Amino acid sequence: MNHPAHVPTTPKEQPNVRSTDLLNNNTRMLGSSPIRDLLEKSFDPGIISFAGGNPAAEFFDVEGMSRSFQAVMDRYGRRAMQYSSTDGEPEMRAAAASRTAEMGVPTDPDQVLITTGSQQGIGLLGQTLINHGDVVLVENPTFVSALLAFSLQGARFKTIHSDENGAVPESLEEAIRRWKPKAVYLIPTFQNPTGSTLTQERRTRIADILAEANVWLIEDDPYSDIRFTNEKHIPISADPRLNTRSFLLNSLSKVLAPGIRIGWIRSPKDVLPYLSRVKQASTLQSSTIDQLAAAHYLQNNDLPSRLAPVKAEYMNRRDHLMKGLMAALPAGTDITRPKGGLFIWARLPAGFNASVMLESALLAGTMFIPGAPFYVEEADQRTMRFSYSSNPVGQAELGLTRLANAFAEPPLLVQ
Template sequence: MTVTENVTAPAAPLPPLAARTRSIGGSPVRDILAVTARPEVINFAGGLPAPVLFDAEGIAAAYRAVLTEEPARALQYSTTEGEPALRAALAARTTARGLDTDPDDLLVTTGSQQALSLLATALIEPGDTVLVEDPCYLAALQAFGFAGARVVAVPGDEHGIDPVALEELVVRERPKLLYTVPTFSNPTGRTLPADRRAAVAEIAGRRGVWIVEDDPYGELRFEGERVPWIASYDGARDRTVLLGSFSKVMAPGLRLGWLRAPAELRRACAVAKQAADLHTPTVNQLAAARYLADRDLDAHVTRVAAAYGARRDAMLAGLADALPAGSAWTRPEGGMFVWARLPEGYDTTALLPEVVRHRVAYVPGAPFHAGEPDRATLRLCFVTQTPDEIAEGLRRLGEGLRAASERS
């Protein structure tokens, strides 16, 4: 009898992951938040709304009403475009703020971050050029990079995008789209003035470029006058996608955003959404619609903005003592962020570990740049902590920066 030895063959290697997953890294902000999640750390790193200001009771009441009165509908599948009641409410709010909008102009998304992903899927072929402001919202850089875009930064100044530089790049690079957060930008907090918005709209209309106008912070104004959306200017009406979100004015955990877009692009985004998640959770949409019907969201936002304004003031009051001599920073009229630049020779990425040892954190500015990074920059979120906590955090920040300088 012959005994055959059973030898296990070595396992063959698996096919590799898609190249796009290897070329795009994770979020430095998320990585920093994971490292600094200890309760003793005063964290200026995250773009997190203040949880004590959530209208938790009002949101809970909206969910109770929906689940009591129409549970079968709330827990069922819904249409990809979004619940009609919510789209009607969003259209009314958008129209009231100066941009005539019909419910059918809107697509509800699972947070406005999904809207960026859907637009990248619907618009971008690998190798297409996308223009962004400099510096730029980090997760937008990720979304466009993941789609295979070539991302090019548009030069600007303390007021935002330079229209002259924009037109030069449009002529030279032939981009598919321009992405911008023109009101209380992330990360800088700056707001693009009305005359520049008109110029951007005119360039897009004359040169044939899509505009993606991201507006998650626009309602959080605590001083100054509101500036019209780029989407409201004549040259841009047929080529601007306006993104909105409840994350900063109601609660981020709802994951409710929306996009307003011309019909053909909106339909393409709806098809992309069908492939991604079919639809945004029905119960969340119905609860948000019920909240808008039963509560005064504008009054709530006014209260939140007043609190954020006091927190911004606390941060601005302490920066001169916290940062090295020769530093400069923005003075936002709203939103959530202050952008600071330390003197030449400072590297905020290298300084961060020493600062965290002093139980405070910020986000280094380098990841927000599509081109050559400015390593002396950093972003500070001023809304999550109270004014007293901000003062203490800035005291720790100053100690950490001085300690790091002494070590070098």
């Protein structure tokens, strides 16, 4: 018998099930990212935000990028507008391989999978490597969107102790012995959120440990080109013993523009076809025209010299913000001095809770990110992350005045 489509269903026929109850188990368990939710607030033009990790938009090379798009359209417009390979355009793979080689990690273009931002790379690695219940070792705190991507695969997180010099090798060794992890996720250079950098000595020690263990290394490195000193940091993945066990993620987001969404994974050659199939399942390919334009830009512009004035201004902003934070935050606050990247990490004195202070800061018209959401265990409620990249000094000054007002009468909260 045919029923007309509009016949109302009775509760008996269709019990009151929420549509979200019908999502798959992994998705249903995911909370929204507290940081993404907070960043929504930073779009309010009335707020001076130190929250997001945005590069300074006033330094974007709009003319140079327009020239590259135009050149690509003039030279091969039809190709640029057509479907293309999942692995990436040959020009972009070659450019990515040479950037990775310049970092000290010899790389062939056929070891490179182009991704739509390195966040897609993290997601693909999660999908390709992690079985439900597998342990992933992470620094505590670490990058929240990586936690989100691995959570989606049902990863369990265990932590490696880290300090101002990055992950502690002995802690990694102990965690590998104890938890038998599937993968280790590290951000060795100018870490998000703490800004800390793993020393070269520790990198060597960690490579020694990983070379002996049957564990994947996922090394995430979007910030190493935003370096304020001459000290070069060679990725852990440069160690040839890790060639078959490490993935190095990189991106143009922080050095060219995040809106173009170009990143890449340097992968063991035999694993790359699997990553490529997983990518194909979700997105077929990254944008053809964006890859061609980015590759053209890299071939025709000297990125390091373009970055030099940007880094000089970031240092200026870092110093200004550090000085301002010392004045605005209560006496006894610890404030880091990062040697690169985009973030200052601060820790309030005992009795303060950064999430509570954020409420006061928002009322005063400014914001930062409380550190707690970056932790997978034992969240330190006194920590906070400030980005110095996106506010010119004059605007940061106003934000700091507002921050000082927020702390003038702080709602104390004993932890």
